Amino acid sequence: MTETIETTRSFKPKFSPEGLIPAIVTDQRSGDVLMFAYMNETALNETIATGIAHFWSRSRGKLWKKGEESGNLLKVIELRTDCDQDVVWIAAEVQGDGVACHTGERSCFYRRVVEPADAKNAVLEFAPLPAPKVPKV
Amino acid sequence: MTETIETTRSFKPKFSPEGLIPAIVTDQRSGDVLMFAYMNETALNETIATGIAHFWSRSRGKLWKKGEESGNLLKVIELRTDCDQDVVWIAAEVQGDGVACHTGERSCFYRRVVEPADAKNAVLEFAPLPAPKVPKV
Numbered sequence: 001m002t003e004t005i006e007t008t009r010s011f012k013p014k015f016s017p018e019g020l021i022p023a024i025v026t027d028q029r030s031g032d033v034l035m036f037a038y039m040n041e042t043a044l045n046e047t048i049a050t051g052i053a054h055f056w057s058r059s060r061g062k063l064w065k066k067g068e069e070s071g072n073l074l075k076v077i078e079l080r081t082d083c084d085q086d087v088v089w090i091a092a093e094v095q096g097d098g099v100a101c102h103t104g105e106r107s108c109f110y111r112r113v114v115e116p117a118d119a120k121n122a123v124l125e126f127a128p129l130p131a132p133k134v135p136k137v
Numbered sequence: 138m139t140e141t142i143e144t145t146r147s148f149k150p151k152f153s154p155e156g157l158i159p160a161i162v163t164d165q166r167s168g169d170v171l172m173f174a175y176m177n178e179t180a181l182n183e184t185i186a187t188g189i190a191h192f193w194s195r196s197r198g199k200l201w202k203k204g205e206e207s208g209n210l211l212k213v214i215e216l217r218t219d220c221d222q223d224v225v226w227i228a229a230e231v232q233g234d235g236v237a238c239h240t241g242e243r244s245c246f247y248r249r250v251v252e253p254a255d256a257k258n259a260v261l262e263f264a265p266l267p268a269p270k271v272p273k274v
Contacts, residue, residue: 006240008261009248009260009261009262009263010260010261011250011259011260011261022159022173024161024170024173026163026168026170028267030168031163031167031168031169032168033161033163033170033217033226035219036159036161036219036224045257048250048259077267078249078267079249079250080170080246080248080249080250081246081248081250081261082172082173082238082245082246083238083239083240083242083245083247084245087173087245089170089246091267101219101220102220103143103220105220108219108220108221108224109217109218109219109226110220111146111217111218112215112216112217113148113185113216113217113218120182122148122185123146123147123148124145124146124147124148124218125146126146130165130214130215130228
């Protein structure tokens with residue numbers, strides 16, 4: 001069988017033309033999505049080498065060790081990639097105060113879209129994170 | 138208090154210069170990340186209007202109703218956005234066979250990076266999805 005990007009055991013992360021790969025971070029305990037950011041090759045290598053999530057700050061144009069100042073580092077419990085190897089998913093344990101968002105919220109996704117009658121007039125609601133319903137053992 | 142993009146209840150999704158917004162899809166029951174794709178404004182509006190996830194297929198250059206052919210539609214249970222409103226997160230219920238990946242896997246993230254001695258030589262392992270450890274009620 002021919003080995004493809006979907007079946008290979010080689011990690012060949014595919015970066016965008018800008019040299020970035022999207023990274024999803026979830027809370028390893030609850031499964032909630034905590035944040036989303038981009039990594040460049042250096043950030044991904046640092047993440048793997050240190051076990052602490054690093055990103056590329058597009059706004060500041062530099063390597064970003066998340067939580068370096070606040071102490072809310074993201075400890076990598078598991079790092080995954082998808083079928084096309086153009087996204088990574090980190091299941092993390094948030095260190096320090098357990099806060100992943102710069103607003104002070106635990107997750108950046110603290111608002112949900114309220115079902116609108118009209119998509120153009122959708123509004124947001126501050127709401128607790130969705131709960132996984134079936135714990136796996 | 139001045140209303141900001143982080144505090145507003147107005148849904149003002151921020152699309153990239155290419156007109157796209159990243160979309161994370163998780164399994165509403167388990168919390169597992171199922172897939173990641175991009176939406177344009179039409180796809181986001183269709184998703185909100187129909188309750189079924191739509192994306193923009195960058196490879197095919199057209200609106201993509203995920204699962205239209207396979208029957209594995211993604212029913213939106215909850216749609217969230219992040220602090221900056223430049224990402225969306227869908228907690229979904231997979232219809233049909235419960236398969237979200239084109240490879241036939243339930244999730245696109247069926248491989249994890251094995252802790253390497255050297256980041257450049259990381260390898261992948263086909264492994265069950267991480268389990269949220271604390272069910273929320």
